Amino acid sequence: MPSRLWHPFADMSAVRDREVVFTRGEGAWLEDEVGRRYLDATASLWYCNVGHGRAEIAEAAAAQMRELAGYHTFGDHANRPALELAERIAAIAPMPEAVVFFTTGGSDAVDTAAKLARRYWHAVGRPEKQVIVHRTSAYHGMNAYGTALAGIPANRADYGTLIEATAVVPRDSTETLRELFEREADRIAAFIGEPVIGAGGVYPPTDGYWAEVERLCREHDVLLIVDEVISGFGRLGTWFGSERIGVVPDMITCAKGITSGYVPLGAVVVGERVKEPFWTKPAGGGAAQMFRHGYTYSGHPTSCAAALANLDIIEREGLVARVAQMESVLWEGARRLEGHPAVGEVRGGLGLLAAIEFAPHVLAADAGFAGAAAAAARQAGVVTRLLVGHSLQVSPPFVLTEAESDRLFDGLRDGIDAAVAARGMVAAAW
Numbered sequence: 372m373p374s375r376l377w378h379p380f381a382d383m384s385a386v387r388d389r390e391v392v393f394t395r396g397e398g399a400w401l402e403d404e405v406g407r408r409y410l411d412a413t414a415s416l417w418y419c420n421v422g423h424g425r426a427e428i429a430e431a432a433a434a435q436m437r438e439l440a441g442y443h444t445f446g447d448h449a450n451r452p453a454l455e456l457a458e459r460i461a462a463i464a465p466m467p468e469a470v471v472f473f474t475t476g477g478s479d480a481v482d483t484a485a486k487l488a489r490r491y492w493h494a495v496g497r498p499e500k501q502v503i504v505h506r507t508s509a510y511h512g513m514n515a516y517g518t519a520l521a522g523i524p525a526n527r528a529d530y531g532t533l534i535e536a537t538a539v540v541p542r543d544s545t546e547t548l549r550e551l552f553e554r555e556a557d558r559i560a561a562f563i564g565e566p567v568i569g570a571g572g573v574y575p576p577t578d579g580y581w582a583e584v585e586r587l588c589r590e591h592d593v594l595l596i597v598d599e600v601i602s603g604f605g606r607l608g609t610w611f612g613s614e615r616i617g618v619v620p621d622m623i624t625c626a627k628g629i630t631s632g633y634v635p636l637g638a639v640v641v642g643e644r645v646k647e648p649f650w651t652k653p654a655g656g657g658a659a660q661m662f663r664h665g666y667t668y669s670g671h672p673t674s675c676a677a678a679l680a681n682l683d684i685i686e687r688e689g690l691v692a693r694v695a696q697m698e699s700v701l702w703e704g705a706r707r708l709e710g711h712p713a714v715g716e717v718r719g720g721l722g723l724l725a726a727i728e729f730a731p732h733v734l735a736a737d738a739g740f741a742g743a744a745a746a747a748a749r750q751a752g753v754v755t756r757l758l759v760g761h762s763l764q765v766s767p768p769f770v771l772t773e774a775e776s777d778r779l780f781d782g783l784r785d786g787i788d789a790a791v792a793a794r795g796m797v798a799a800a801w
């Protein structure tokens with residue numbers, strides 16, 4: 372019977388009667404309904420940092436559900452898990468005196484940060500500063516704000532008018548950013564960027580990129596939002612990617628690794644400057660500004676309890692330090708694919724992130740090759756996925772062992788070889 376489940380980012384005419392149904396997970400491994408085992412090369416969608424099958428997180432969520440499963444945090448309502456989690460995140464955040472606004476995921480976090488940036492400038496008497504600047508190749512989620520900020524053209528196409536107060540700059544160009552700021556800073560509220568571009572193809576920053584972005588933001592009085600939905604909670608070998616790239620943001624958006632995806636949760640970590648007009652009474656008396664924004668599940672106690680258990684595991688097992696150690700192992704493994712005739716470029720080297728991009732002439736000769744290689748890798752026992760039509764994603768759980776890293780890249784190679792063979796391609800003819 373064809374499925375009634377409408378899959379995100381899927382050609383439903385192709386997917387509807389050939390789904391792969393996963394049933395279990397353990398560490399870096401997955402199992403499907405017919406008992407096949409796969410290595411999870413992507414930690415689901417970049418999020419299962421502590422690995423699958425952690426009973427401790429399930430127990431923490433269940434215990435909280437038995438006490439108080441859900442209750443809102445609007446107005447003066449709070450719950451202990453939300454209070455404790457905000458405290459812990461503030462303590463590891465790379466900005467002093469941070470506070471935390473909870474959301475339900477990364478797209479909500481981006482919406483919240485973008486709205487808060489604009490609201491901040493309004494509160495301090497500069498309402499004309501509304502434009503949010505983003506980068507080509509960026510992915511900032513799929514809510515209307517994130518879609519308007521999409522640096523992957525296909526994700527922005529065909530929706531008509533969304534949020535108009537945005538501007539895009541080339542991924543690595545601080546020169547274009549400088550020119551834009553010099554011309555338009557009076558209208559610009561914030562710059563948003565990922566420490567390492569993720570869904571847009573895994574592009575680590577060029578040398579000095581982030582130091583210059585931070586400098587330009589300060590010089591032109593533009594807020595700096597670092598989108599850490601992927602890099603937050605250890606993926607770059609530091610608690611937050613901002614530390615690794617050496618910047619102190621005004622806001623950090625995060626999600627995914629905050630619970631390792633065991634339950635949905637996101638957050639915006641807000642630094643002192645943006646917090647001030649909303650948390651402090653004005654000098655002349657009266658009320659502080661109110662941020663009229665929030666989600667039904669902001670600060671959801673069960674999600675926050677799961678997040679606390681997740682942070683316990685990361686801390687107890689030293690998983691952030693482990694990422695820093697495994698970084699070179701993963702990078703060496705990825706680079707073994709560099710010489711493959713179907714591979715054009717291998718990117719990564721920063722944290723547990725890499726991408727294997729197929730050679731342009733291979734994709735030109737056979738547009739379906741990249742998808743076929745991803746499918747063949749799964750047949751070979753390694754689940755990956757295609758980024759922007761040309762690259763295979765590598766972002767494993769932090770618990771990946773060295774042997775599993777070898778297995779991962781052997782599986783990708785087997786998949787690529789199988790696709791070459793199945794599609795009758797002869798390397799010599801390329």
Ligand SMILES: Cc1ncc(COP(=O)(O)O)c(C=O)c1O
Nearest residue numbers: 476477478510511512598600626
């Ligand atoms: C950098 C970045 N921002 C935002 C998002 C959106 O997060 P979500 O899918 O949880 O809404 C993602 C998701 O992959 C992301 O990678």
